[in-house]
Amino acid sequence: MGDITRPWVVDNELSTRWPVYTRGNVGEVSSTVATPLFWSMIGGPPSEREWQQALAEFGAFDTDEFRDGVIDIQGLVHGYVYLNLSNMRTFGARMPGATPDLMDRTYLGDREAPAYVPHPDDQRPEYTARILATVQRVMSETGRPDIEEHRKTAEKLRSARPDYSSMSEADLVAYQRLVMREYYPMFTRTHLRMVYEGSIVTGALEDAVAPFADPGLAVRLTAGLGNIASAAPNHAMWTLGRTVRQSPNLTALFEQGVASLDERLRAATAPEITDFVAAFDEFLYEFGSRSTQEWEANARTWEAFPSIPLGMIDRMRLQDEDKNPVQQSKRLREERELCVTQMRETLADQPGQLAKLEAALQSVSVYSPAREQSKTNTIRVLHEARLPMAELGRRYADQGIFDRPDDIVMVREGELDALVADPRSFHNTIVERWAWFDRLSELEPPFIVEAGKIPSVTEWPKKTDPGAETAVSGDVLTGLPACTGVATGVARVITDPEDAPDLEPGEILVAPLTDPGWTPIFTSAAAVVVNVGSSMSHAAIVSRELGIPCVLGVRQATKRITDGMVLTVDGGAGTVTVH
Incomplete structure (x- = not known):
């Protein structure tokens, strides 16, 4: 290069x-x-x-x-x-x-x-x-019916997915443009506006709880809300994990490892295995658009890479029933309701402040679920535009024109017509861009x-440079409280959700970022520590729904913490203590 x-x-x-x-x-x-x-x-x-x-x-x-x-x-x-x-x-x-x-x-x-x-x-x-x-x-506002209408539209688009294998290369490009022109703008604009509208709600809640001088109060009041779209995959995976746990045949297949597990499952004929595969396919239909790097053109979605969700299910099957996300959400909801009752009693003689609290709680119950649903809607629509591009990449790779299917992402959208007209002419450009991409990817x-x-x-x-001193016993790393609770356990640093099978029950997940593709791993962790994030990030909202102690924004956590360290995570205080 x-x-x-x-x-x-x-x-x-x-x-x-x-x-x-x-x-x-x-x-x-x-x-x-x-x-x-x-x-x-x-x-x-x-x-x-x-x-x-x-x-x-x-x-x-x-x-x-x-x-x-x-x-x-x-x-x-x-x-x-x-x-x-x-x-x-x-x-x-x-x-x-x-x-x-x-x-x-x-x-x-x-x-x-x-x-x-x-x-x-x-x-x-x-x-x-x-x-x-x-x-x-x-x-x-007491509801966001526009978000529900978008959910239905995204579902309809998914159900009308064409057979990409039967489409010409030009038709694949045209369909991608149809989705990006007719659907994506409305969905992404709504989601972006929801981010700003959600900040109003967050500010109103913080203002309402300010007289209590309790930094963890706002976090507790946003826990266990229910109907959080980005938490729904966790609930579905938990159910699939229980199915595996209760079946000796399924357990035996999972214990052979995640590699080629999808193929082994689909080759089996035992009734409980074919039933599991059918349920897993339903899961992929509903949640297959999810991934890390969800906005990227070549995101490793669960639909395209089923080994990723299967690895997460593999970890969930090992968890005891007290990790059931339904029960955790119920517990958090009860704690939140008790907290609200106590706050109302305290503010009974302060009608102005009580009115602020009631308005903020109402808005939180509307906007936290709506914000997550708007992101889910947008990603589901985007997935339908990425798939024809993935088909184009696979087709050219099968023909020997591309070195690999992902080569398609090294082409600009405005170059797609020229690519379809003369795909072999792009070979050298793609090779050069990948080399360039790889060198930039090494840098921080x-x-x-x-x-x-x-x-x-x-x-x-370079990203591989140490950049931070390794934490030692007695160090207290600080971040943002995301979900209350205290947990002590052994640290497991995971930089890619595909490494989820490395996470053992009771360990503390230390991760670099927080997008929804990560959150199903939370259920398998005693607590979560993340390099980046904010109080309204997806990880924060999901951790509060699942009851997982979580601290976000712990700068360079994945470099300062190493596998095997014993940590105490206090999600309410936003601290990570190294023992």
């Missing part, structure tokens, strides 16, 4: 109006180098258009504030996705009750950033009025960059 200091294939020019960018928040859902197909088909321009519109619908911006046809809210620097922190600071300046400093704490935690420089357009009364109207709407991108001040990529450290 040649000069990697040049911009990556789909890098974009950073904004000078909003010049500061961060990997905070976005790094947990896009941890690797963005492939050309992902950024040009899914992220980048397609998402930017909807993101700008979502902010305008929220009332915080006008679309004409953004550069026409250019990416401002996101950034791609040597292949790594960034979020525009300056833009979020403007949001904080315009949002009643918020500040630019609050946005820094939300997205950066305790990390430092260049000082906020006010812009004349940051604070304007017309935006405040529009945002207040949104706040009033959000806090008065800066957490914060500024337009015009990006350090040379040759100065970026």
Whole structure:
């Protein structure tokens, strides 16, 4: 490969109006180098258009504030996705009750950033009025029927999936574009708007519990809500795991290892095994779009790689019944209801503060499930656009045109027509891009960059560099409380969900990130510690639904903690103590 200091294939020019960018928040859902197909088909321009519109619908911006046809809210620097922190600071300046400093704490935690420089357009009364109207709407809503309609639409699209193997190469491209043009914009814009609307609810809850001076109170009040879409796979996997545990024939197949397990299951003829396979296929139909790196064009989805969910089921079958997520959710719900009763009694003579609490609780019960369902809906739709691209990649690999099916992701969306017209002409370009991609993937991108001040990529450290001192006995690592509870156990560092079979019952999972593809592993862990994340991240919401003590945002946890360390995780205090 040649000069990697040049911009990556789909890098974009950073904004000078909003010049500061961060990997905070976005790094947990896009941890690797963005492939050309992902950024040009899914992220980048397609998402930017909807993101700008979502902010305008929220009332915080006008679309004409953004550069026409250019990416401002996101950034791609040597292949790594960034979020525009300056833009979020403007949001904080315009949002009643918020500040630019609050946005820094939300997205950066305790990390430092260049000082906020006010812009004349940051604070304007017309935006405040529009945002207040949104706040009033959000806090008065008792349901989100639009999210339910989207769920039905996504389900209908899934049920109408065509037979990709019978389609021409041009038809595969056309179908992908149909889904991305007719469905994806509406779904992703709604989800992005839900993120901002959800922040209103989070802020309202924190304000309502502030008089109690209990940092873990807001976490307890968002536990055991029920109907959390990203927790549903855990419940389904638990049921499948119980089926395995109760069947000697299934247990014998699982104990041979996860490798080739799917093939062994499908080759068996015993009735309980064929029943299990049928139930597993139903699981894949419903949840097969899930994965880590869920926005990527070549995400390793459960449908395409069934060994991943089978590995998670394998861990669940070993758990005792007290880990049953249904029972855990019931326990958390009862604890939450008791907590609410006690708070109501305390505030009985403070009607104003009690009204704040009641409004916040109502909004939390609406928005936590709705936010997770909106993400699930969006990913399910996106999956139907990725599959024809996966078929195209497999077809060209089978014909010897591609070296591997994944080669398709090294092609930009705008190059697909040329690819179909002359696929062999792309071979050298794809090989060069993979080599380039691999070299960038070795690097640790800066957490914060500024337009015009990006350090040379040759100065970026490698991900394999130590980067942090290993923790020693007595150290207390701190992060964000995600789910209350205390657990002590042996640490198991897992950097990929495909390594789930390494996790033994009673161990503490230490993981790098928090997207929904990870969360089924939570059920098999005594507690969870994660490098990144926030109080409204998917891991936080799911851990609170499952009752797993969880601490997020423990900086470099996967480097400071090693396998075999004994840890005590206090999910309410946000601490990890090394013994």
